[in-house]
Amino acid sequence: METEIAPLLSVFRINILNKEDVEDAGFYLNPVDKNGNVVLGDRFENIRQARAGLLDVITSVSQRLQTVDEHIPNFHQVGEKVDQITHDIPNEIMSQWEADFDDLVLRQSPSWGNKERQAADIVRIIKIAETLGIxxxxxSNECSWDSARAEYEEMLSIADSLISDHSRFPDDGFRLLSLDFGMLFCFHLLAWKCRWPSLRRWALSLLRKVPKREWLLDAKHYHAIFSRIMEIEEAQLGASAEEITQRDLVPPEHARIYDFTPQPSPSSSSSPCSSSNSSGQVVCYAVTFWSKPMGLHGPLSSVTEYMHLEASQPGETAVPSSLIDKHHPRLRTEEIASIGPRTTSAMACLEPNES
Structure with missing residues (x-):
């Protein structure tokens, strides 16, 4: 229960439940002190303990980051106290976990088999992604993500090695379902926030190979959304895809998508996506893309495109959503009008991906 089922339930809670529910849940696998800080212990004895510890760190950091949105009504009111909440304390917790994890690897990795090494790699890639998220x-500058190129390359190398291992993914190279630590959160960084063209395309190719469904989240949905984001951003470069890759061009700030919010589009005669197949494998979503077309200090604007998102397999799926926590006034509905114009445009439906 403690080493297998409880971590799975914790991942489920983090990935699926709304933030309001996560905050109230307060579910930890390790002890928590009176101040709400996770107590990890002196050292990890195995990968399972390290994994459970990382999940608790992620839960703890997520709850601390949420206090920013709850208690700071305006981004410009952020001061030293909030900076401590979002940087110093999370970094301290993460540093403790990392020290314990490095100690575990140093002590036990010589005796590990392939299964244990892969488990350690999965834990490591999740840790890198979480660190970048913090x-x-x-x-407020999307270009700040560009400084993490070394981390992106390390994450992609690990992911490629895991996905390419035929002993882990036999037959056609992927599983249909994963209930464990997934990599969809990692690919939010690699296929969206990483704008280095060669790395981004590498990430998109790997995203097509990961387990098709992670809990109720469908990898194919995210591949379509991130591919569209790349098209929108790179359209501002005025160059072909080949030239963009060869010259290693990254989109300017005003072209970048800050966030995306999909919503199922109701089927009606007036809806541009009124058609869908009877099996429910293709659903029309109104996907709103948020950007700052007037530059970093300009207002947030949005454009909504109607997209047919094809599922990997029959069955119910969760509405795709951004898994990256981001402090931004846009997240408060009542402040949207004061941020900038909200432009909704019904684009032509994208056809389901045939490949």
Whole structure:
């Protein structure tokens, strides 16, 4: 229960439940002190303990980051106290976990088999992604993500090695379902926030190979959304895809998508996506893309495109959503009008991906 089922339930809670529910749940696998800080212990004895510890760190950091949105009504009111909440304390917790994890690897990795090494790799890639998420939580500049190129390359190398291992993914190279630590959160960084063209395309190719469904989240949905985001951003470069890759061009700030919010589009005669197949494998979503077309200090604007998102297999799926926590006034509905114009445009439906 403690080493297998409880971590799975914790991942489920983090990935699926709304933030309001996560905050109230307060579910930890390790002890928590009177101040709400996770107590990890002196050292990890195995990968399972390290994994459970990382899940608790992620839960703890997520709850601390949420206090920013709850108690700071305006981004410009962020001060030293909030900076401590979002940087110093999470970094301290993460540093403790990392020290314990490095100690575990040093002590036990020589005796590990392939299964244990892969488990350690999965834990490591999740840790890198979480660290980058914390680092960029308070940033208002999307270009700040570009400084993490070394981390992106390390994550992609690990992911490629895991996905390419035929002993782990036999037959056609992927599983249909994963209930464990997934990599969809990692690919939010690699296929969206990483704008280095060669790395981004590498990430998109790997995203097509990961387990098709992670809990109720469908990898194919995210591949379509992130591919569209790349098209929108790179359209501003005025160059072909080949030239963009060869010259290693990254989109300017005003072209970048800050966030995306999909909503199922109701089927009606007036809806541009009124058609869908009877099996429910293709659903029309109104996907709103948020950007700052007037530059970093300009207002947030949005455009909504109607997209047919094809599921990997029959069955119910969760509505795709951004898994990256980001402090931004846009997240408060009542402040949207004061941020900038909200432009909704019904684009032509994208056809389901045939490949």
């Amino acid at each position: 680092r960029n939580y308070m940033t």
